[in-house]
Amino acid sequence: MQYQRNEQPGCGGCLLILLLFSLLTGGFSGLLNFLGVLLYSGLAGILLFIGLFWGFSYWIQKKVSTYEASQTESHNRFVWLLVHILINIAKIDGVVSKEEISTIQRFFQYNLRYDQTRMYWVKNLIKEAVNSTHSMESLLLEFRDTFDYEPRLILLELIYQILYTKTQVPEAELKIARDIADYLQINDYDKRTIEAKYKYGRQQQQSSYSQQGSADHYYAVLGLEPGADQAAIKKAYRKLSMKYHPDKVRHLGEEFRAVAEEKMKEINAAYDFFKKR
Numbered sequence: 001m002q003y004q005r006n007e008q009p010g011c012g013g014c015l016l017i018l019l020l021f022s023l024l025t026g027g028f029s030g031l032l033n034f035l036g037v038l039l040y041s042g043l044a045g046i047l048l049f050i051g052l053f054w055g056f057s058y059w060i061q062k063k064v065s066t067y068e069a070s071q072t073e074s075h076n077r078f079v080w081l082l083v084h085i086l087i088n089i090a091k092i093d094g095v096v097s098k099e100e101i102s103t104i105q106r107f108f109q110y111n112l113r114y115d116q117t118r119m120y121w122v123k124n125l126i127k128e129a130v131n132s133t134h135s136m137e138s139l140l141l142e143f144r145d146t147f148d149y150e151p152r153l154i155l156l157e158l159i160y161q162i163l164y165t166k167t168q169v170p171e172a173e174l175k176i177a178r179d180i181a182d183y184l185q186i187n188d189y190d191k192r193t194i195e196a197k198y199k200y201g202r203q204q205q206q207s208s209y210s211q212q213g214s215a216d217h218y219y220a221v222l223g224l225e226p227g228a229d230q231a232a233i234k235k236a237y238r239k240l241s242m243k244y245h246p247d248k249v250r251h252l253g254e255e256f257r258a259v260a261e262e263k264m265k266e267i268n269a270a271y272d273f274f275k276k277r
Helices: 014-025 029-041 043-070 073-093 098-111 116-130 136-146 149-163 171-183 188-206 211-221 230-243 246-252 254-276
Strands: none
Touching: 043 116, 073 098, 073 116, 073 136, 073 149, 073 171, 073 246, 098 116, 098 149, 136 149, 136 171, 149 171, 149 188, 149 230, 149 246, 149 254, 171 188, 188 211, 211 254, 230 254, 246 254
16 A cells, blocks of 8 residues: 555646637637627536636645645655544444544544645545555554554544544444554553543543542543552553653654643643642
8 A cells, every 4th residue: 555645736727728718818709709609608607617616626736735745754644544544444334424424524623623725635535545445454554564652552542532522432443443452562551541541531521520530530541440559650650651752753743743742731630630639
């Protein structure tokens, strides 16, 4: 599998634009008569609409191509693999629904704060992934062979983030997330930490806030069982702080560095909670 960047768009429609311009400004009576027929029949409006649509598409494609060229190969490959893996998860029941596609798009737009240009790029990647025959195994193998351990943790975080945007997370999809973690060689401690954080976070949303519920959530953030002592808390904090340091995923792009920064804020908040206790 090889990621293909969008090439700078050509100017196949320039000839059409020049022809329309010559029709409007030329002195050939035959062409002007022809233009009159077009105007009378309404075809000129259709041609104008086509020209405007082509111009907008050209402008968007050029912006997407410029954006891709400005990013590192690691960033573009990471997003490409992320989108394909997410679509493969959606394909588990044999159908990729509009709601599943909308969920993925909303994730990029709101969680990763993608602007219009980047969203156009992601939508193209989603279309490609829906029609792709790449297996989950081949995608994960490439991801594991391409990226170090820290980016794999970020990928798993993103997968759980998207799963838990649903009101009810299907057990089959949770199993896929766990299988992905195994395939990416994520250790048991990190797997438990990530899943438990979202599990307890969902429980807190569904129940009234309490001090004990908050403590359970912070234990989960640190990958610890409730009741762990201060020494274990301190050890877990140091361990996670090293893994999620934003500089370790800087090459993936600013949006994924921001994901690591948010994770560090959660880790720091959990540690501060237990220090104050």
